[in-house]
Amino acid sequence: MPNLLIASTNPGKLYEFQEIFAGLNLTWLSHVTLQLPSDLGIQLQVEETGATYAENAALKALAYSRASGLLTLADDSGLEVEALDGQPGLHSARYALDPHATDADRRALLLMNLHGKPRPWRAAFQCALALAQPDGSLSLHAGTCPGEIIPDERGSNGFGYDPIFLLPELGRSMAELTTVEKNQLSHRARAVQAALPTLQMLLEER
Numbered sequence: 040m041p042n043l044l045i046a047s048t049n050p051g052k053l054y055e056f057q058e059i060f061a062g063l064n065l066t067w068l069s070h071v072t073l074q075l076p077s078d079l080g081i082q083l084q085v086e087e088t089g090a091t092y093a094e095n096a097a098l099k100a101l102a103y104s105r106a107s108g109l110l111t112l113a114d115d116s117g118l119e120v121e122a123l124d125g126q127p128g129l130h131s132a133r134y135a136l137d138p139h140a141t142d143a144d145r146r147a148l149l150l151m152n153l154h155g156k157p158r159p160w161r162a163a164f165q166c167a168l169a170l171a172q173p174d175g176s177l178s179l180h181a182g183t184c185p186g187e188i189i190p191d192e193r194g195s196n197g198f199g200y201d202p203i204f205l206l207p208e209l210g211r212s213m214a215e216l217t218t219v220e221k222n223q224l225s226h227r228a229r230a231v232q233a234a235l236p237t238l239q240m241l242l243e244e245r
Contacts, residue, residue: 041242042072046103046113050075056112059231062222067239081106092116092129092167093179100171108173110241116166116226118200120149120188122156131200142199150190150203160188162204166226168234170241178237182229
């Protein structure tokens with residue numbers, strides 16, 4: 040079976056990609072084994088110094104691919120809110136200055152910064168996905184999930200900003216979606232879908 044390395048130290052990220060791939064129901068993907076660097080004994084600290092999601096994803100994918108000798112997938116993502124000129128953006132996971140801040144703290148800060156601004160608070164989750172090979176070859180793909188921020192949290196099947204991110208066409212927050220629905224509609228799922236032709240080609244070459 041071909042191996043695909045997920046450039047992350049987070050087991051939850053591996054699980055999410057496994058679920059996205061499984062939901063696509065593609066025979067060739069069912070033969071792919073997803074691994075984390077820790078499965079191979081690889082420990083890297085990759086500084087996300089890029090000015091864009093794509094640059095950060097590329098930094099991680101290239102570093103881990105060179106270290107492992109494997110085709111490597113990395114992603115970077117963030118929430119962009121129109122009324123806040125695209126913030127928190129690249130800093131979505133570190134939006135609150137307190138290093139011990141929780142997801143709830145970051146949601147509260149976002150809503151505080153939106154207070155008094157006219158609604159709807161249009162927003163979009165953005166994801167850049169990079170596929171890197173050990174020789175330095177790289178392909179980049181993107182996925183967007185548009186929606187709007189709402190002032191009250193809804194749902195429990197999510198994390199981060201999901202409870203206050205509304206999908207207007209469904210009338211539900213991201214945290215109110217089932218796992219199956221989220222793995223079809225999320226920004227990360229859409230980036231994976233965009234990358235599928237390239238991913239299939241690269242895996243068939245190995």
